[in-house]
Amino acid sequence: METTLQLTIDCADPRRLVAFWSEALGYVPEPPPSGHATWRAYWEAAGVPEEELPDGAGDVPESIVDPAGRGPRVWFQLVPEPKAAKNRIHLDLKVGGGREVPLAVRTRRVTATVERLVAAGAGVLRVTDEPDAGSYAVLLQDPEGNEFCVV
Template identity: 75%
Template sequence: MDLTLQVAIDCTDPQRLVSFWADALGYVPEPPPGGHDTWRDYWADMGVPEEELNGVGEGPESIVDPTGQGPRVWFQPVPEPKAVKNRVHLDLKVGGGRSVPLAVRTQRITTTVERLTGAGATVLRVMDRPDMDYYAVVLQDPEGNEFCVG
C-alpha cells in the first residue's frame, strides 16, 4: 500500500494560518501546480464548479516541508468558526528529549513560544512539572486550534 499523510486543519482564513504555520513549522506555502498562477486557477482548470470555488482565495491554502520529509498541511476553508476543543492536535517537539537537561529544554521551549506568540499564537497553559522532569506549553493558533510546544 502506498500511503501519503496530509494533515487537514479546518479554518475560516486559510491565508492567515498558512502564514502562521509556515513560520511555526519551518514550512513554505505550497506553490500552485505548474502552468497556473494561483490555486484558484488550478482548481478552475480541473473542472471544479464555480459555486465550489466561492471562498477559495488566490493564495495557497497549504504548506509543505521544503525538505520533503514532513506531511503536507492543508487549511480547509469552512464557514463556521472553531467551537470546541480539538480532538487531535500538533506537538512541536523543540526541547530535544529527556536526554537534554530540563533547564535547556525549558529555554528552547520558551524561545519558541515567544516567537509563536509574536506571530499570533496565544498561551493557554504552561505544564511545568520539574518533579517529573517535564515542561511544555499549550497554545492556540490565530483561529483557536490548540497545539503543544515541548
C-alpha cells in the same frame, strides 16, 4: 498502494493560518502546480465548477509543505462554522530535544519557540512546569483557537 498523510485544519481564514503555521513549522506556502499562476487557475483548468470555488478560493496558497519533503502537507480548509469545542487531536511541536537533553536546555528551547509563536499570533493557555518529573511544556492556541503544545 502507498498511503500518504495530509493534515487538514478547518478554519475561517486560510491566509492567516498559512502564515502562522508556516512560521510555527518552518514550512512554506505550497506553490500551485507547474504551469498555473494560482491554485484557482489550476482548479479551473482541472474542470472544478465555478460554483464549487468560493470567492477568493485558491487566489492565495491554502496549504503549506515541508521544504525538506519530510513532513506532511497541511491544508487549511475554509469552513463556514467557527471552532466550537476543544480539539480531540492536536499537534506537539517537539523543539526541546527529548529527555536526553537537560531540562534547563529544553526549557530554554521551548520558551524561545513559545515567544516567537506568541509574536506570530499564538496565545498561551497553560504552562506545565514540573522539574521533579523532568517536564516542561506549553499549551498554546493558534490565531483561530486550535490547541497545540510546544515540548
